[in-house]
Amino acid sequence: MARIQLYDTTLRDGSQGEGVNFSLQDKLLITQKLDEIGLDIIEGGYPLSNPKDAEYFQRVRDLPLKHAKISAFGMTRRKGVTADQDTGMLALRDARTPCCTVVGKTWDLHVFEVLRVDEAENLAMIRDSVAFLAAEGRHVIYDAEHFFDGFKANPEFALRTLRAAADSGAALLCLCDTNGGTMPEEVAAAVNAVRKELSTPLGIHCHNDCELAVANSLIAVDCGAIQVQGTINGIGERCGNVDLVSVAANLALKKHHEVLKPNGIVHLTELSRYVYEIANLQLRPGQPFVGSSAFAHKGGMHVHAVNRLARSYEHIPPETVGNERKVLVSELSGRSNIIAKTTKYRIAEDDQLMRNILERVQDLENIGYQFEAAEGSFDLLVRKEAGLYTPKFQRLHYRVGVVTEESQVPVTEATVKLRVGDDVEHVVAEGDGPINALDTAVRRALLRFYPSLEQMHLVDYKVRVINSAEGTAARVRVVIESRDEHDTWSTVGVSENVIEASWLALVDSVEYKLFKDEGLPD
């Protein structure tokens, strides 16, 4: 099947999403990554809107991009001025990008009620803007805002706006479902109608307000659109733009179109997580194709079947998109799950032990633990039940104090007294906060006995109130992610006290590391 262009607007339309904030450096890093994977066009920003975006277009020229073309975004010229006197047009010109994307009004309602101009002026605004940028030698993409709503309200009016852009030199007309309210069959009908009237190549730009953005994008391609605009992970205003990750995976794996660079699909999981990391957003575990749970199996029956035959409960092999299978431990788990998670201990034959592990998991889940995201703690639990555990140290006490004067930054101090074998270590440490101080003190106490702790450090720390109805007096679950030079692991602690919950997760993390270093029991 034909190649479909992927047009990424993570850095522009994506940044309209709630909680999304890219620094200039973030934008350059993401641009580089998108290029590596083979995105065709990268809309880097809206140069008129803020100085950061304007600076981006200067800096991006120094990036050694291999494939992607950069586009600058703007609106048609304002009413009543010529294009060469419009600040938005000049900002696009000065961005010096190979592409420019100009958005114009298609819906008569918007033209008359929001923009407050007549049809002739709206068409002139479109024509002047496209022609101005085309004359500058740019590849001009015309985004028809609210195309589907406009087409439904007044099809002839909407088509005249497209024709104005096409006749003035637009290289591609992108039909936008700006409000995200259009049904797939309406997208198909409108795209077919435009194709009958105009020969300019078409693109599609969908929002997910009806949870149909992916379906709408795919059906537009089925009807002949050659470009899909969207964002990585579907970030964007309201319910988001279409997720280009899902679009790329579906186009490549289900519809057999060429997208990205050869084998680019294998990097989709990496790309998705990279953007979450840079944008500092929580990933969505259930995100199609690339989520951490996208190939997670919890029901004992499913796990059993997947062990026999992977595709029995997997629509594609997870590695096709760079993802991996995950087996979850929970009260719904059957023996199959526990066996799958404990194969390295070779204890599958021991029925009583399996039952004990399952019961212990259920008991701890009842008081707020969750092992699905805390494999380090689960591993220690198995060791404890299997008699393969002796504590690496014993806590005699800890004390944490945070003290402040007036508006000054508080001072935090932790003391820890631990017994290691026959020795007692009593140390004190300061920290930026209580967890940092405790972590530092624990390591300081143990380092003499376990030098490998030098290589371990905490990489993330999450707190969740389990029963939020009681506010700060409720139980909290702390999950800590740690790393050494080889691995990353997560551990969990639960308590009414956030310090104690953190302590429990911290101790598990240190013990997991030490057992891991020892290797498997014989």
Add this chain to the structure above:
Amino acid sequence: MARIQLYDTTLRDGSQGEGVNFSLQDKLLITQKLDEIGLDIIEGGYPLSNPKDAEYFQRVRDLPLKHAKISAFGMTRRKGVTADQDTGMLALRDARTPCCTVVGKTWDLHVFEVLRVDEAENLAMIRDSVAFLAAEGRHVIYDAEHFFDGFKANPEFALRTLRAAADSGAALLCLCDTNGGTMPEEVAAAVNAVRKELSTPLGIHCHNDCELAVANSLIAVDCGAIQVQGTINGIGERCGNVDLVSVAANLALKKHHEVLKPNGIVHLTELSRYVYEIANLQLRPGQPFVGSSAFAHKGGMHVHAVNRLARSYEHIPPETVGNERKVLVSELSGRSNIIAKTTKYRIAEDDQLMRNILERVQDLENIGYQFEAAEGSFDLLVRKEAGLYTPKFQRLHYRVGVVTEESQVPVTEATVKLRVGDDVEHVVAEGDGPINALDTAVRRALLRFYPSLEQMHLVDYKVRVINSAEGTAARVRVVIESRDEHDTWSTVGVSENVIEASWLALVDSVEYKLFKDEGLPD
């Protein structure tokens, strides 16, 4: 258009989702709520799988349900036993529900490779199971697992399994896209093919692995399916089941089908949040229709247009589904956003003040604040910039200590010294954890001056590491949600120290409450 049955499996298939754990009480509460809103069938559990589900079916008989029918879920009888000797069949019988849902194998691959029986035995398992439950007087729904994969692999084989169920008394055949890998056009073709062969009513059961579950459910209805199975908020294994919330809203508002009870659609947002709350899951702000950001506007331009004409950037009025519009404050905000958020202060004419507020927001966002989810803190910021703020008290110091011995529960103590007017209050309090102790101490110090604080309490507490690359030494953002008898409000604090960040959010929460009680400035 015809009424479409909504079949909810939140309590069964939904509970296969990662991080989902319902107690018996949770399940009963959700059942009650689903009934109130007009769900037609509620699949309450899998009685064979665990004692909690078996007990649910006893207890649910005492609920005063008005509309919904309860269904119990199970598999076809095991191979080689009669239905009346199969423990699963007996568990379904003993559940004494008006409906039973039996899942059977459709895909030849699964029959031969996973189940390991021949075709004749598979058909007998389906026939015996359906007939056994029908003879017990149950309304039997037959779920054809992997129907679309099976139909693609071997259409005749797949159709024979459906016919076996239909001929044995199944009231409805539900076609399942168990692996979630099917494209909408494939769903349409398969549903049309089944309709040509069989007259039994059809249902559709989709998973979201390709982000097409909603589109697939809608197209099945377009092709004649009369029942949609799904879960509230789309919770479920891997990428989840189809979200019945989106399905109901689309069927009612876009396709004009009758669903739920009259006006039930207006309660969708409430239902969605109720299930998140009971399941103790984070809500997805961008969730279509009901997410807290589903009608959020951030770009200054959009806010401007929405103020002129709501439907210019909203595909439906938010109140149709019980949701509301939200205007976000961020560096992308134009004047319009700030004006929309500050109307009550009547300061819109003051250009310099508007610029100052915007700059202050940007400065604070740069160090990790976010006001999008902290309207209480934003309100105080506006007051401060507008000269409408005098502090309610001054902190002289606080001290927080957490002390523990061996494995015992730690003891937490906070002291707070505050100046209120000419008085100095110095108090101490214990708490379950440091935030609880600080909160108690602050209230104790202030109650004499501000008795209305008695009515205020914390309802949620969230911690987010902002730059997780540095682990526990990174900056943290704390968001606190508080409530009194009239309102709920959120406030934010940022610091390297989680205690200090909590303090800042706590102080904002108390001050917001006190200013709110005073009413607006003249």
